[in-house]
Amino acid sequence: EQELGDILVAIIRFARVKNINLHDRIMYTLDKIEKRKKEPKR
DSSP states (O other): OHHHHHHHHHHHHHHHHHTOOHHHHHHHHHHHHHHHHHSOOO
């Protein structure tokens, strides 16, 4: 799970630099994470 935290931190930093809507970025990322949990890679 450590890797996941690092990814979120990277996204937050990137979003700050690019001035992206942070909430949308986080929700998008969490959505992808949820899908990955439900459909594990084989």
